[in-house]
Amino acid sequence: GGGAGVFALSAPDAWQIRGLPDPVPGGRFLLGTKKGAGAMAIRKTNILDLARMKAEGAKIVMITAYDALFARIFDDVGVDVILVGDSLGQVVLGHSDTLNVTMEDMVRHTAAAARGRKRAFLVADMPFLSYQTGPSDAIRNAGRLLQAGAEAVKLEGGRNAAGTIRAVASADIPVMGHIGLTPQSVHRMGGYRVQGKTDPQRERLLDDAAAVQEAGAFAVVLEGMPAVLAGEITRTLSIPTIGIGAGVGCDGQVLVMHDLLGLFDEFRPKFVKRFGELRKPVEDAVGAYAAAVRDGSFPGKEHSF
Ligand code: KIV
Numbered sequence: 001g002g003g004a005g006v007f008a009l010s011a012p013d014a015w016q017i018r019g020l021p022d023p024v025p026g027g028r029f030l031l032g033t034k035k036g037a038g039a040m041a042i043r044k045t046n047i048l049d050l051a052r053m054k055a056e057g058a059k060i061v062m063i064t065a066y067d068a069l070f071a072r073i074f075d076d077v078g079v080d081v082i083l084v085g086d087s088l089g090q091v092v093l094g095h096s097d098t099l100n101v102t103m104e105d106m107v108r109h110t111a112a113a114a115r116g117r118k119r120a121f122l123v124a125d126m127p128f129l130s131y132q133t134g135p136s137d138a139i140r141n142a143g144r145l146l147q148a149g150a151e152a153v154k155l156e157g158g159r160n161a162a163g164t165i166r167a168v169a170s171a172d173i174p175v176m177g178h179i180g181l182t183p184q185s186v187h188r189m190g191g192y193r194v195q196g197k198t199d200p201q202r203e204r205l206l207d208d209a210a211a212v213q214e215a216g217a218f219a220v221v222l223e224g225m226p227a228v229l230a231g232e233i234t235r236t237l238s239i240p241t242i243g244i245g246a247g248v249g250c251d252g253q254v255l256v257m258h259d260l261l262g263l264f265d266e267f268r269p270k271f272v273k274r275f276g277e278l279r280k281p282v283e284d285a286v287g288a289y290a291a292a293v294r295d296g297s298f299p300g301k302e303h304s305f
Pocket of ligand 1 (some may be wrong): 064083084085086087088125255
Protein backbone atom coordinates (compact mmCIF):
# COMPACT_ATOMS: atom_id res chain seq x y z
CA GLY A 1 0.00 0.00 0.00
CA GLY A 2 0.94 3.69 -0.19
CA GLY A 3 2.34 3.81 3.33
CA ALA A 4 4.13 0.48 3.22
CA GLY A 5 7.38 2.12 2.11
CA VAL A 6 7.44 4.33 5.15
CA PHE A 7 6.81 1.42 7.45
CA ALA A 8 9.59 -0.61 5.83
CA LEU A 9 12.24 2.01 6.66
CA SER A 10 14.80 1.32 9.33
CA ALA A 11 14.84 3.81 12.17
CA PRO A 12 17.86 5.89 11.02
CA ASP A 13 16.38 6.29 7.53
CA ALA A 14 13.07 7.26 8.99
CA TRP A 15 14.86 9.81 11.18
CA GLN A 16 16.39 11.44 8.10
CA ILE A 17 13.12 11.37 6.20
CA ARG A 18 11.54 13.33 9.01
CA GLY A 19 14.10 16.03 8.31
CA LEU A 20 15.15 16.25 11.93
CA PRO A 21 18.74 16.66 13.00
CA ASP A 22 20.50 13.46 13.95
CA PRO A 23 20.48 12.56 17.64
CA VAL A 24 23.21 14.56 19.35
CA PRO A 25 25.66 12.60 21.51
CA GLY A 26 25.64 14.01 25.00
CA GLY A 27 22.34 15.73 24.34
CA ARG A 28 19.87 16.48 27.05
CA PHE A 29 17.96 13.25 26.67
CA LEU A 30 20.79 10.79 27.08
CA LEU A 31 19.56 7.25 27.27
CA GLY A 32 21.96 4.47 28.09
CA THR A 33 24.00 3.17 30.92
CA LYS A 34 27.01 5.43 30.87
CA LYS A 35 28.02 8.74 29.35
CA GLY A 36 30.72 8.97 26.72
CA ALA A 37 31.75 6.11 24.45
CA GLY A 38 29.03 3.56 23.91
CA ALA A 39 26.22 5.63 25.33
CA MET A 40 23.33 6.12 22.93
CA ALA A 41 21.88 9.61 22.69
CA ILE A 42 18.23 9.82 21.76
CA ARG A 43 16.82 13.19 20.84
CA LYS A 44 13.14 13.17 21.63
CA THR A 45 10.68 14.79 19.28
CA ASN A 46 9.12 17.90 20.79
CA ILE A 47 6.47 20.47 19.92
CA LEU A 48 9.04 22.70 18.21
CA ASP A 49 9.87 19.86 15.80
CA LEU A 50 6.18 19.50 14.96
CA ALA A 51 5.82 23.25 14.33
CA ARG A 52 8.91 23.17 12.12
CA MET A 53 7.54 20.23 10.16
CA LYS A 54 4.47 22.29 9.26
CA ALA A 55 6.66 25.23 8.24
CA GLU A 56 8.79 22.96 6.05
CA GLY A 57 5.87 21.02 4.59
CA ALA A 58 7.06 17.70 6.08
CA LYS A 59 4.06 15.50 6.86
CA ILE A 60 3.56 14.49 10.51
CA VAL A 61 2.98 10.76 11.05
CA MET A 62 0.83 9.91 14.07
CA ILE A 63 -0.48 6.51 15.15
CA THR A 64 -2.22 5.27 18.27
CA ALA A 65 -0.64 2.81 20.72
CA TYR A 66 -1.86 1.62 24.09
CA ASP A 67 1.01 -0.45 25.48
CA ALA A 68 4.78 -0.60 25.69
CA LEU A 69 5.26 -3.30 23.03
CA PHE A 70 3.53 -1.47 20.19
CA ALA A 71 4.84 1.94 21.30
CA ARG A 72 8.36 0.49 20.99
CA ILE A 73 7.69 -0.97 17.53
CA PHE A 74 6.18 2.27 16.19
CA ASP A 75 8.98 4.31 17.76
CA ASP A 76 11.58 2.07 16.11
CA VAL A 77 9.86 2.60 12.74
CA GLY A 78 10.23 6.35 13.27
CA VAL A 79 6.69 7.69 13.63
CA ASP A 80 6.62 11.28 14.86
CA VAL A 81 3.74 11.15 17.34
CA ILE A 82 2.22 8.31 19.34
CA LEU A 83 -1.30 8.93 20.63
CA VAL A 84 -2.69 6.98 23.54
CA GLY A 85 -6.21 7.55 22.25
CA ASP A 86 -9.40 7.02 24.18
CA SER A 87 -10.20 4.69 21.25
CA LEU A 88 -8.63 2.43 23.91
CA GLY A 89 -12.25 1.94 25.01
CA GLN A 90 -13.23 0.25 21.75
CA VAL A 91 -10.10 -1.42 20.44
CA VAL A 92 -8.64 -2.69 23.72
CA LEU A 93 -11.24 -2.60 26.51
CA GLY A 94 -14.25 -3.88 24.56
CA HIS A 95 -16.59 -0.90 25.08
CA SER A 96 -18.87 0.22 22.27
CA ASP A 97 -17.83 3.90 22.51
CA THR A 98 -15.25 6.09 24.26
CA LEU A 99 -17.58 7.33 27.03
CA ASN A 100 -16.64 4.71 29.62
CA VAL A 101 -12.89 5.24 29.46
CA THR A 102 -11.62 6.52 32.81
CA MET A 103 -8.63 8.54 33.97
CA GLU A 104 -7.30 5.37 35.60
CA ASP A 105 -7.45 3.58 32.23
CA MET A 106 -5.67 6.45 30.49
CA VAL A 107 -2.98 6.83 33.16
CA ARG A 108 -2.18 3.10 33.11
CA HIS A 109 -1.99 2.85 29.32
CA THR A 110 -0.13 6.16 28.93
CA ALA A 111 2.49 4.96 31.41
CA ALA A 112 2.83 1.68 29.50
CA ALA A 113 3.25 3.44 26.14
CA ALA A 114 5.72 5.88 27.70
CA ARG A 115 7.89 2.96 28.85
CA GLY A 116 8.00 1.64 25.27
CA ARG A 117 8.80 4.77 23.28
CA LYS A 118 12.09 6.60 23.09
CA ARG A 119 11.86 9.31 20.43
CA ALA A 120 8.27 9.81 19.42
CA PHE A 121 6.24 12.65 20.92
CA LEU A 122 3.65 11.09 23.23
CA VAL A 123 0.12 12.53 23.44
CA ALA A 124 -2.55 11.17 25.79
CA ASP A 125 -6.27 11.66 25.31
CA MET A 126 -8.26 13.26 28.10
CA PRO A 127 -11.22 10.91 28.66
CA PHE A 128 -14.88 11.91 28.92
CA LEU A 129 -15.64 13.92 32.09
CA SER A 130 -11.97 14.50 32.91
CA TYR A 131 -12.06 18.07 31.52
CA GLN A 132 -15.70 18.99 30.79
CA THR A 133 -16.36 19.59 34.51
CA GLY A 134 -14.17 22.68 34.80
CA PRO A 135 -10.69 24.13 34.37
CA SER A 136 -9.27 22.92 37.67
CA ASP A 137 -10.35 19.31 36.99
CA ALA A 138 -8.89 19.68 33.49
CA ILE A 139 -5.52 20.95 34.74
CA ARG A 140 -5.27 18.29 37.45
CA ASN A 141 -6.17 15.44 35.10
CA ALA A 142 -3.95 16.72 32.30
CA GLY A 143 -1.13 16.93 34.84
CA ARG A 144 -1.68 13.30 35.82
CA LEU A 145 -1.25 12.27 32.19
CA LEU A 146 2.02 14.23 31.99
CA GLN A 147 3.17 12.56 35.21
CA ALA A 148 2.39 9.20 33.56
CA GLY A 149 4.81 10.09 30.76
CA ALA A 150 2.86 12.01 28.11
CA GLU A 151 4.27 15.25 26.72
CA ALA A 152 0.89 16.65 25.75
CA VAL A 153 -2.81 15.95 26.15
CA LYS A 154 -5.57 15.96 23.55
CA LEU A 155 -9.09 17.09 24.28
CA GLU A 156 -12.19 17.36 22.11
CA GLY A 157 -14.10 20.51 21.31
CA GLY A 158 -13.92 23.86 19.52
CA ARG A 159 -15.20 27.19 20.84
CA ASN A 160 -16.95 25.37 23.70
CA ALA A 161 -13.60 23.95 24.86
CA ALA A 162 -11.53 27.13 24.34
CA GLY A 163 -11.62 28.15 28.02
CA THR A 164 -10.46 24.67 29.06
CA ILE A 165 -7.68 24.62 26.46
CA ARG A 166 -6.54 28.04 27.67
CA ALA A 167 -6.51 26.91 31.31
CA VAL A 168 -4.55 23.72 30.63
CA ALA A 169 -2.12 25.44 28.24
CA SER A 170 -1.49 28.20 30.75
CA ALA A 171 -0.44 25.54 33.26
CA ASP A 172 2.33 24.79 30.68
CA ILE A 173 0.69 21.55 29.60
CA PRO A 174 0.73 21.37 25.79
CA VAL A 175 -2.76 20.78 24.37
CA MET A 176 -3.70 19.18 21.07
CA GLY A 177 -7.24 20.14 20.04
CA HIS A 178 -9.69 17.82 18.26
CA ILE A 179 -12.58 19.17 16.19
CA GLY A 180 -15.08 17.91 13.61
CA LEU A 181 -16.33 14.41 14.33
CA THR A 182 -15.56 14.25 18.04
CA PRO A 183 -16.39 10.74 19.32
CA GLN A 184 -17.17 11.85 22.89
CA SER A 185 -20.06 13.89 21.38
CA VAL A 186 -21.57 10.84 19.65
CA HIS A 187 -25.03 11.42 21.15
CA ARG A 188 -25.08 15.15 20.38
CA MET A 189 -24.12 14.40 16.76
CA GLY A 190 -26.73 11.62 16.46
CA GLY A 191 -24.05 9.07 15.59
CA TYR A 192 -20.56 9.09 14.08
CA ARG A 193 -21.29 11.47 11.22
CA VAL A 194 -19.07 13.51 8.93
CA GLN A 195 -19.24 17.14 10.12
CA GLY A 196 -19.02 20.41 8.17
CA LYS A 197 -21.02 19.36 5.13
CA THR A 198 -23.46 22.29 5.18
CA ASP A 199 -22.46 25.96 4.95
CA PRO A 200 -23.42 26.83 8.55
CA GLN A 201 -21.53 23.72 9.84
CA ARG A 202 -18.55 24.68 7.71
CA GLU A 203 -18.49 28.20 9.20
CA ARG A 204 -18.78 26.72 12.67
CA LEU A 205 -15.81 24.44 12.11
CA LEU A 206 -13.69 27.29 10.76
CA ASP A 207 -14.57 29.21 13.95
CA ASP A 208 -13.80 26.17 16.10
CA ALA A 209 -10.37 25.79 14.50
CA ALA A 210 -9.56 29.46 15.05
CA ALA A 211 -10.78 29.30 18.67
CA VAL A 212 -8.66 26.23 19.45
CA GLN A 213 -5.53 27.90 18.05
CA GLU A 214 -6.27 31.19 19.77
CA ALA A 215 -6.76 29.38 23.10
CA GLY A 216 -3.19 28.10 22.87
CA ALA A 217 -3.34 24.59 21.36
CA PHE A 218 -0.07 23.57 19.66
CA ALA A 219 -1.82 21.32 17.09
CA VAL A 220 -5.32 20.13 16.25
CA VAL A 221 -6.83 16.88 15.03
CA LEU A 222 -9.38 17.35 12.23
CA GLU A 223 -11.66 14.32 12.19
CA GLY A 224 -14.45 13.37 9.79
CA MET A 225 -14.89 16.45 7.61
CA PRO A 226 -14.74 17.23 3.88
CA ALA A 227 -11.19 17.32 2.51
CA VAL A 228 -11.70 20.81 1.04
CA LEU A 229 -12.68 22.21 4.45
CA ALA A 230 -9.76 20.50 6.23
CA GLY A 231 -7.40 21.92 3.59
CA GLU A 232 -8.83 25.40 4.15
CA ILE A 233 -8.45 25.09 7.94
CA THR A 234 -4.87 23.84 7.48
CA ARG A 235 -3.95 26.83 5.32
CA THR A 236 -5.62 29.26 7.73
CA LEU A 237 -4.04 27.99 10.93
CA SER A 238 -0.41 28.46 11.90
CA ILE A 239 -0.46 25.32 14.12
CA PRO A 240 -0.20 21.85 12.53
CA THR A 241 -3.40 19.97 11.66
CA ILE A 242 -3.53 16.18 11.89
CA GLY A 243 -6.25 14.59 9.78
CA ILE A 244 -8.32 11.45 10.16
CA GLY A 245 -11.06 11.15 7.59
CA ALA A 246 -10.19 14.71 6.55
CA GLY A 247 -8.33 14.28 3.27
CA VAL A 248 -4.74 14.74 2.22
CA GLY A 249 -4.53 18.50 2.74
CA CYS A 250 -3.71 18.29 6.47
CA ASP A 251 -0.19 18.71 7.89
CA GLY A 252 -0.20 15.12 9.13
CA GLN A 253 -2.35 12.02 9.46
CA VAL A 254 -3.39 9.73 12.31
CA LEU A 255 -4.91 6.26 12.27
CA VAL A 256 -5.87 3.84 15.01
CA MET A 257 -3.23 1.09 15.01
CA HIS A 258 -5.75 -1.76 14.98
CA ASP A 259 -7.45 -0.26 11.91
CA LEU A 260 -4.31 0.22 9.82
CA LEU A 261 -2.94 -3.19 10.81
CA GLY A 262 -6.17 -4.93 9.82
CA LEU A 263 -6.88 -6.26 13.31
CA PHE A 264 -10.21 -4.59 14.01
CA ASP A 265 -13.16 -5.98 12.08
CA GLU A 266 -16.23 -4.68 13.87
CA PHE A 267 -16.69 -1.86 11.39
CA ARG A 268 -14.62 -0.37 8.58
CA PRO A 269 -15.03 3.37 8.18
CA LYS A 270 -14.37 4.75 4.68
CA PHE A 271 -11.34 6.73 5.90
CA VAL A 272 -9.48 3.65 7.13
CA LYS A 273 -6.88 2.12 4.88
CA ARG A 274 -5.66 -1.27 6.05
CA PHE A 275 -1.91 -1.21 5.43
CA GLY A 276 -1.70 -4.78 6.71
CA GLU A 277 -4.01 -7.78 7.20
CA LEU A 278 -2.78 -9.06 10.55
CA ARG A 279 -5.95 -10.69 11.76
CA LYS A 280 -5.55 -13.65 9.39
CA PRO A 281 -1.93 -14.55 10.38
CA VAL A 282 -2.92 -14.24 14.07
CA GLU A 283 -5.87 -16.61 13.53
CA ASP A 284 -3.66 -19.01 11.56
CA ALA A 285 -0.93 -19.06 14.23
CA VAL A 286 -3.35 -19.57 17.13
CA GLY A 287 -5.28 -22.17 15.11
CA ALA A 288 -2.03 -24.08 14.42
CA TYR A 289 -1.12 -23.91 18.12
CA ALA A 290 -4.54 -25.23 19.17
CA ALA A 291 -4.32 -28.08 16.64
CA ALA A 292 -0.79 -28.99 17.79
CA VAL A 293 -1.84 -29.06 21.46
CA ARG A 294 -4.86 -31.21 20.63
CA ASP A 295 -2.97 -33.72 18.50
CA GLY A 296 -0.03 -33.91 20.93
CA SER A 297 2.60 -32.62 18.45
CA PHE A 298 3.38 -29.66 20.74
CA PRO A 299 5.44 -29.52 22.86
CA GLY A 300 8.06 -31.59 21.02
CA LYS A 301 11.32 -32.93 22.43
CA GLU A 302 13.07 -29.68 21.45
CA HIS A 303 10.67 -27.70 23.67
CA SER A 304 11.01 -30.04 26.64
CA PHE A 305 13.56 -30.23 29.48
O1 KIV B 1 -8.99 8.11 20.32
C1 KIV B 1 -8.32 8.16 19.29
O2 KIV B 1 -7.66 7.21 18.87
C2 KIV B 1 -8.33 9.42 18.54
C3 KIV B 1 -7.77 9.43 17.15
C4 KIV B 1 -8.52 8.54 16.24
C5 KIV B 1 -7.62 10.80 16.63
O3 KIV B 1 -8.77 10.39 19.03
